[in-house]
Amino acid sequence: MVPSPQEVKDALQERLLGHLAHSDPGYQALLQEYPSRGGKRLRGLLVVYAGLAHGASLEASLWAGAALELFQNWVLIHDDIEDGSEERRGRPALHRLYPMPLALNAGDALHGEMWGLLVQGLEAGILPPPVLAEFHQVVRRTAYGQHLDLLWTLSGRLDLSPGDYFRMVAHKAAYYTAVAPLRLGALLAGQTPPSLYEEAGLKLGIAFQIMDDVLNLEGDEAYGKELAGDLYEGKRTLILIRYLQEAPPEERTRAEALLRLPREAKPEAEVRWLWERLLASGAVAWAKEEAKRLAHKALDALIPHLEQLPGRDAASHLQALLTALVERRA
Amino acid sequence: MVPSPQEVKDALQERLLGHLAHSDPGYQALLQEYPSRGGKRLRGLLVVYAGLAHGASLEASLWAGAALELFQNWVLIHDDIEDGSEERRGRPALHRLYPMPLALNAGDALHGEMWGLLVQGLEAGILPPPVLAEFHQVVRRTAYGQHLDLLWTLSGRLDLSPGDYFRMVAHKAAYYTAVAPLRLGALLAGQTPPSLYEEAGLKLGIAFQIMDDVLNLEGDEAYGKELAGDLYEGKRTLILIRYLQEAPPEERTRAEALLRLPREAKPEAEVRWLWERLLASGAVAWAKEEAKRLAHKALDALIPHLEQLPGRDAASHLQALLTALVERRA
Numbered sequence: 001m002v003p004s005p006q007e008v009k010d011a012l013q014e015r016l017l018g019h020l021a022h023s024d025p026g027y028q029a030l031l032q033e034y035p036s037r038g039g040k041r042l043r044g045l046l047v048v049y050a051g052l053a054h055g056a057s058l059e060a061s062l063w064a065g066a067a068l069e070l071f072q073n074w075v076l077i078h079d080d081i082e083d084g085s086e087e088r089r090g091r092p093a094l095h096r097l098y099p100m101p102l103a104l105n106a107g108d109a110l111h112g113e114m115w116g117l118l119v120q121g122l123e124a125g126i127l128p129p130p131v132l133a134e135f136h137q138v139v140r141r142t143a144y145g146q147h148l149d150l151l152w153t154l155s156g157r158l159d160l161s162p163g164d165y166f167r168m169v170a171h172k173a174a175y176y177t178a179v180a181p182l183r184l185g186a187l188l189a190g191q192t193p194p195s196l197y198e199e200a201g202l203k204l205g206i207a208f209q210i211m212d213d214v215l216n217l218e219g220d221e222a223y224g225k226e227l228a229g230d231l232y233e234g235k236r237t238l239i240l241i242r243y244l245q246e247a248p249p250e251e252r253t254r255a256e257a258l259l260r261l262p263r264e265a266k267p268e269a270e271v272r273w274l275w276e277r278l279l280a281s282g283a284v285a286w287a288k289e290e291a292k293r294l295a296h297k298a299l300d301a302l303i304p305h306l307e308q309l310p311g312r313d314a315a316s317h318l319q320a321l322l323t324a325l326v327e328r329r330a
Numbered sequence: 331m332v333p334s335p336q337e338v339k340d341a342l343q344e345r346l347l348g349h350l351a352h353s354d355p356g357y358q359a360l361l362q363e364y365p366s367r368g369g370k371r372l373r374g375l376l377v378v379y380a381g382l383a384h385g386a387s388l389e390a391s392l393w394a395g396a397a398l399e400l401f402q403n404w405v406l407i408h409d410d411i412e413d414g415s416e417e418r419r420g421r422p423a424l425h426r427l428y429p430m431p432l433a434l435n436a437g438d439a440l441h442g443e444m445w446g447l448l449v450q451g452l453e454a455g456i457l458p459p460p461v462l463a464e465f466h467q468v469v470r471r472t473a474y475g476q477h478l479d480l481l482w483t484l485s486g487r488l489d490l491s492p493g494d495y496f497r498m499v500a501h502k503a504a505y506y507t508a509v510a511p512l513r514l515g516a517l518l519a520g521q522t523p524p525s526l527y528e529e530a531g532l533k534l535g536i537a538f539q540i541m542d543d544v545l546n547l548e549g550d551e552a553y554g555k556e557l558a559g560d561l562y563e564g565k566r567t568l569i570l571i572r573y574l575q576e577a578p579p580e581e582r583t584r585a586e587a588l589l590r591l592p593r594e595a596k597p598e599a600e601v602r603w604l605w606e607r608l609l610a611s612g613a614v615a616w617a618k619e620e621a622k623r624l625a626h627k628a629l630d631a632l633i634p635h636l637e638q639l640p641g642r643d644a645a646s647h648l649q650a651l652l653t654a655l656v657e658r659r660a
Contacts, residue, residue: 027477078438082431099484101412104434105476108408108441112469115445119462122452132449132462139442146435147357154429 002052002313005045005321008065012044015066016073019117020110030098030106031113034073037089043181044069046321050185052314053306060188063121064131067114068184071138071176074110075146077103082150083233084263086226130187138176145172153234158244158256162290165238166206173212174205178325185318196305203298208325210291213237214284217275231271232263238290243283251277295326332382332643335375335651338395342374345396346403349447350440360428360436361443364403367419373511374399376651380515382644383636390518393451394461397444398514401468401506404440405476407433412480413563414593416556460517468506475502483564488574488586492620495568496536503542504535508655515648526635533628538655540621543567544614547605561601562593568620573613581607625656 003011016035022028044065051061079085080093081104087093095103118135121127148168152160179201186193216230217239230237240259244252255277258270278284299322309315333341346365352358374395381391409415410423411434417423425433448465451457478498482490509531516523546560547569560567570589574582585607588600608614629652639645 022474024474026481027474030477075438078434082434099480101480101484102477104408104412105473105480108437109470109473109477111438111441112466112473115462116466116470119459119466123459123463129449129453132445133453136442136446136449140439140446143435143439143442144352144354144357147360147432147439150429150431150435151356154431 002049002311002317003058005317008045008048008062009041011062012041012048012066012069013038015062016069019066019070019113030094030102031109033094033097033106034076034088035069037091039072039089041069042321042325043072043177046178046181046318047184047188049314049318049321050181051188053309053311053318054185054189054191055310056185056188056190057126060121060126061185063117063126064184064188067117067121067135068138068176068180070110070114070117071135071142074107074114075142075176077107077110079146081107082146083235085229085233087229088225128187128190131184134180134184134187138180141171141175142173145169145175148172149236152236156260157236158259160236160241161245162238162241165236165241168236169206169209169238170202173209174202176205177208178202178205178322194305196301200298200302203294204302204322204325207291207295207298210238210287210294211326213239214288214291217278217284228271228275231274232266234259234263237287239278239283239287242286243278243281246281246283247277291326295323299323332379332641332647333388335647338375338378338392339371341392342371342378342396342399343368345392346399349396349400349443360424360432361439363424363427363436364406364418365399367421369402369419371399372651372655373402373507376508376511376648377514377518379644379648379651380511381518383639383641383648384515384519384521385640386515386518386520387456390451390456391515393447393456394514394518397447397451397465398468398506398510400440400444400447401465401472404437404444405472405506407437407440409476411437412476413565415559415563417559418555458517458520461514464510464514464517468510471501471505472503475499475505478502479566482566486590487566488589490566490571491575492568492571495566495571498566499536499539499568500532503539504532506535507538508532508535508652524635526631530628530632533624534632534652534655537621537625537628540568540617540624541656543569544618544621547608547614558601558605561604562596564589564593567617569608569613569617572616573608573611576611576613577607621656625653629653 017032020028020031020035022031047065047068048061051064052058076088077094080088081095081100085093086096094106118127118132122129122132145168149172179198182197182201183193213230216225217228219227244255247255255274258266258274303319306315306319347362350358350361350365352361377395377398378391381394382388406418407424410418411425411430415423416426424436448457448462452459452462475498479502509528512527512531513523543560546555547558549557574585577585585604588596588604632652633649636645636649
C-alpha cells in the first residue's frame with residue numbers, strides 16, 4: 001500500500017523537525033521556525049512518489065524527500081533576506097522575527113543539516129552516492145538562477161526577453177521543483193534518469209514558477225505571501241517582461257520609472273496602477289497561457305513514461321501532483 | 331618527498347579556483363573573489379599534512395584540504411555580512427564590492443561547491459563517507475558558535491564569563507580550525523580519530539582565536555582586517571570580557587554605554603579610549619597568557635602522539651603549523 005499524500009506530509013514533517021532538534025531551545029526554535037509553518041511539502045511529496053514509482057524503498061524516498069524540503073527551507077530563509085520580503089507562509093519572514101544576521105546564519109545551519117541528513121543516509125547504506133551528487137546540482141543550479149534574478153533587479157535591467165526569463169527560472173526554480181524530484185526517483189532506485197526528466201521537468205517547473213508569479217498578483221487568502229510583493233521587490237517576472245514589451249511608450253516609461261525606485265520609495269498608488277495594468281493589458285492572461293502550454297507539452301511526454309513505472313499507485317500520485325503544479329492556488 | 335607548504339598552498343589555490351570556474355564570467359568573478367585573495371590557507375595546510383602524516387594519499391589530502399578552504403571562504407562571506415565588516419584580506423568585504431544579496435547568494439554557492447567537491451571525491455573513491463560526516467560536524471558546530479556570538483552582540487549581553495567565551499569559540503572557530511584538520515587526517519587514512527584530537531584541538535583552536543582577537547587590537551600592516559573592528563562590531567572577546575570583569579565601576583559603565591551603541595553610532599574617540607584601556611589594563615596581556623597556557627597544554631599532549639605517526643616529515647610540518655597557531659602576526 002502506498003501512503004496517502006497526508007501520510008507522506010506527516011512523515012516528512014516529523015523527520016524535518018526531528019532532524020532539527022537541538023539542545024539549545026532558542027536555537028532550535030530559530031531552525032524549526034520555517035519548517036514548523038508547514039507549507040505544501042510539494043517537492044518532498046514529488047520525491048517520495050517518484051522514488052516509490054521507480055521501485056525505491058519508502059525509507060530511502062522519505063529520506064531524500066525530507067532533504068529536499070530542508071533545501072527549500074534554507075533557500076527561502078536566504079531568499080527572503082535577499083529580496084527584503086515581509087512574509088512567508090502567512091507569517092513574518094524569519095529576518096523580520098529575528099535580527100537578520102541570526103536568520104542568515106540559521107539558513108546556513110539548515111543547509112548544513114540538509115547535507116547532514118544526506119550523509120547519514122549514505123553512511124546507513126540507504127542513499128547511494130548519485131543522490132548526493134544530484135543535491136549538489138540542485139544547489140548549483142538554484143544559486144546561479146538566484147544570482148541572475150537578483151542581478152537583474154539590483155542592476156535595473158529592463159531589456160529582458162521571455163527567453164531570458166525562461167533561462168533564469170530554469171535554474172532558479174524549475175530544476176529543484178520538478179527536474180530533481182523526477183531524477184531523484186530514478187537515482188533512489190539505483191537507475192540512470194532518462195534525459196526526458198530534465199527536458200520535461202524544466203518545462204513543468206517553469207510553468208509552476210509562472211503560476212507562482214501569477215498568484216502574487218491574483219492570490220486569495222490562501223496565498224501566504226505579500227500580494228504584489230514581486231512589484232515592490234521589482235522581480236523581472238514573465239508577466240512584467242511581456243507587459244513592458246507590449247505597453248504603449250508612455251505607459252512603459254511610467255512603469256520603468258517605478259521599477260527603478262527602491263522598495264521603500266515605491267508609491268503605493270503607482271504600484272497599484274502597475275498591478276492593474278498587468279491584469280488589464282492581458283499580460284497575466286498571456287503568461288497563464290504560456291504556463292499551460294509548457295505544462296501540457298511536458299505532461300504529454302511524461303505521462304506515457306510514468307505509466308510504465310513499476311510502482312503503479314505511486315506513479316498515479318506523482319502524475320496527479322505534476323498535473324496540479326499549474327493548477328495551484330497557494 | 332613531502333611537498334613544501336608553498337607547494338601545498340599553490341596546489342590548494344589551483345584546485346579552489348578551478349573548482350569555482352563557471353561559464354558566466356561575472357558570476358565566476360564573484361565566486362572566486364575571496365579565494366583569489368589568497369590568505370594563509372592555514373586549515374588547508376593542516377588537513378594536507380595531517381592526512382599525509384596518517385598515511386593518506388596526497389590526492390585525498392589535497393581534496394579534503396581544498397574543501398575545508400572552501401568552507402572557510404563561504405563562512406567568511408556570510409560572517410562579514412552578519413558582522414557588517416568593512417574589510418577582508420586587505421580589500422573591501424564582498425558585500426561592500428557587490429550588493430549584499432549577491433554576496434549572500436555567492437556564499438551559498440560556495441557552500442554548495444564545497445559539498446560538490448566532497449561528493450566528487452566520494453564518487454571517485456578518493457574520500458570515504460566519514461570525511462563527509464566530519465564536514466557536517468564542521469558546519470553544525472561552526473553555525474551554532476556563530477549563533478551564540480551574534481546573539482550576545484545583538485542582544486547586548488554583557489554578563490559573560492571567560493567560560494562562556496571558551497564554549498562559544500570552541501564551536502565557532504576551534505572545531506574547524508584545529509579539531510577538524512586533525513580528525514580529517516585520521517579519517518582520510520581510514521582510521522578512527524583518537525579523542526585526543528578533539529580535546530587538544532579545541533584548546534589549540536581557542537588559543538588561535540584569542541590571538542586573532544589580540545591581533546585585531548595590536549595588528550600591524552600584515553593584518554588584513556579593520557583594526558579595532560571587533561570593538562566597532564561589539565564582539566564579546568575574551569579580552570573584553572576580562573576587562574569588564576576587572577574594570578573599576580565607572581570605567582565599566584562608560585565601556586558598556588559604548589558597547590550598547592550600534593556600529594555607526596559609536597564615537598571614534600570613545601572606541602579609541604576603550605582600545606587603550608584594553609591594552610593598558612592588562613586584559614590583552616592576560617588573554618595572551620591564557621592563549622599560551624592553552625596551546626602549551628594542547629601541544630604537550632599532542633606532540634608525543636604526532637611523533638608516532640607513519641608520515642614523519644608531514645608530521646613535522648603539522649607540528650610546526652600547530653605550534654605557530656599562537657605565534658601568528660596575521
